[in-house]
Amino acid sequence: MPAANAVSPAPPAPLLDVCAATVRFGGIHALTEADFAIARGSVTALIGPNGAGKTTMLNAITGMVPLTSGDIRLDGADIAGLPPHKRAAAGVVRTFQNLEVFTSMSVLENVMAGRHALTRYTVAASILRTPGFRRAEAACREAALDCLEFVGLADEADTPAGDLPYGKQRLLEMARALAADPKLLLLDEPAAGLNSKETARLGDLIRAVCDRRHVTVGLVEHDMELVMAVSDHITVLHFGHPLAAGTPDAIQANPEVIKAYLGEDE
Amino acid sequence: MFAGAPQYIVSGLTQGAAYGLIGLGFTMIFNTTGIINFAQGEFVMLGGMLSVCLLGAGLPLPLAIVAACLATAVIGGLMERLTIRPLAGAPAVNAVIITIGVSILLRGGAMLAFGKDTVALPAFSGVKPILALGAAIQPQSLWVLAVTLALLAALKLFFSATIQGKAMLACACQKKAASLVGISVARMALLSFAISGLIGATAGAILAPITMTAYDVGMMLGLKGFAACILGGLGNPFGAAAGGLLLGVLESFGAGYVASGYKDAFAFIVLLLLLFVKPSGLFGKAGVERV
């Protein structure tokens, strides 16, 4: 294991613990025996040059790509065998690098869709509009509005989501994911396509998600300034394998990491 | 048990060659435009009906057929220009409905122009069967197979040796990249509709002496052609041709050995089973819908 590990305090019981994850597509090893842990209550970044396997790691954690071998534990429970929707219900929710906003729905409906697993009533109740249904819908709506408020989109609740500008669609995805009350929020390159002002606001928001809403955050990001500013802990992937892990300062000083990045002309 | 098998193979291959040609037409259009053209079967109908009509008007048979095929190619091109091109950017289901609308128009037009009677084209070189390998082979069957092979060879040449053909292949692979290197995707779409019209009409003309034709034969033939290209793997023109042959033989055996009334059902049952097991078709690449 790299030296950087010695510098960072080992987290006591990680919320997410990926052990020896291997993902192969045909002959290509996208991930090889990769370990990755996210401590409870932290913002943990996963960085690495292009093609290092960051998004594959995210896909493997959320169940969108099957593990060839390895182990994924959330709060100690094995989730590697669960389909994506069950992992979401267990508390792992993500956003997408290429926006996946539900463009045909309003902003509010998008966020309410985020509460799918938490809004519980039968189909019959929704057709008959029972009092229980009305209560659950009202609660869902309120929680969704609260999430919109949190990311600063409350004024856009009734806007068709497809009409939002790009930066706001990114925020909407974040609100939608937060609405699911995740234990672990995974953000896949949330700053992609944002200008520097928007990126700075995003950084504040990510910290607020962790500090004020007490949601653990996993962050895959290319923007090093953002990563260094918001992360408590960083893991560096290189060719599908962890190269180093530690605090932002330790990572910035790690010669292997510098070599990997300079070699790739980042 | 297998009495009559050679006969079934011959009739299956004959019918299947037509399905294959129709499937080929589907594939040409699908590759350049991403549209499933439900009017493809009407091209086949037009090939047969126009040939009969022109023959009746006094043209010699070969000339009547060539003229019918060219006319259908023009109709295909017009269809693209008038109804498909203005639709650019609309959802796929709209394009499908447009092609269904056009097929209704063509069918209605054919009914008005040619009437509702079932008609036949004379066989190209007599009807005296040739006895070979325990089967009585209609000379027209040989025509069908020969013309199909000739068309396939011509297409192969078109794709590999002409700049237009290569451009069309490029469109099928990567539309955006193709347009970046200066290929007019719109012109390729037009060309693909015209060629599909030509191929479909040829299938109709060579099949008409065997199965007869009428204004309303297009729909079922079109559906079988669609099945052929799914069977062969959507997007692979020669897979579609092979799928058509296979479909024809399957049908012929199903009708012969099981129950003739369910002939049309066999094709679709096999197709469904294949879709459930290997949706990319027999000759298609894996990964139908990449994430």
Place this chain on the structure above:
Amino acid sequence: MKRPILGQNAAQAVLFFALLLAVPYGLPNEYYLSICILGSLNAVIAVGLNLLMGYAGQVSLGHAAFYGLGAYATAICTTRFGLPIPVGMAAGVTLAAAVAWIVALPTLKLKGNYLAMATLGFGIIVSIVFNEAVDLTGGPSGFVGIPRLALFGHTFESDHGYYNLMAVVLTLVVLLALNLMKSRTGRALRALHVSEKAASSLGVDIAAHKRFVFVLSAALAGLAGVLYAHYLSFIAPASFGFSFSVQLVVMVVLGGMASVWGSVAGAFFLTALPEALREFEDIDILVYGAILVLTIMYLPDGLAGGIKRLSRKLRRTGVDDARS
């Protein structure tokens, strides 16, 4: 906020019901009433199909099969087996739903053109069975002698009575669709239409939701089939073939995808159109095709979408006027 006694959906449904009940008094004769009955039968199927196609984004080119399964099941139960009409009706709806449930799993894994082909193939196979299983279905010449509908001791003899029944059924179906779409299920369906990835990442069980909406739409088609059989008392396979499946899709697209009211309008429009074109005699099919092509070309998002765009444009010019 004070909640009105009726929700928005229920209020709309009540108005719609009143409108439906008023229609017969504006019609010149009984013949038009029978067209209205067929229109409302088609509307029931179209609304169900729209839940599948417009909301959940799953194409079906085989829905006529479920319509036919409902019709034949009740026809066979009530005549051959001599079962009471309500039992036959229940059997019809159940059969359509059960077949859909079985077909759904392998079929709905497919996407786009493959899904279209699979549903198309399914529909054709079913319609061939209707034609060929002569002992059971009567074959191509049809099935005669289906009893006219009788429920709770009341026989629906007159077309007006039957029409009123259809008004009740259609209103309830519309209300069901409106309510369902404004709930977590509706949001999940619309979500998976746009992005299955994102929907599943939020906890939506994609396969289960697709299957649910497929079965629901098939059950509604089966219900319409049951009511069709007991209305005409004669059914034939030609009514349940590929052409009708296509017509249903056209009703949905013409009315406007993901619009319940659009589907109702599309169904009535397309049912009435051939009747209105009767006087053109032989060119009616040409006119029908032309209207289809032109509507899709110039109203790509259907009647509902056209109206929405128009009202938005009007509103926007209104805002601009206010600003200037």
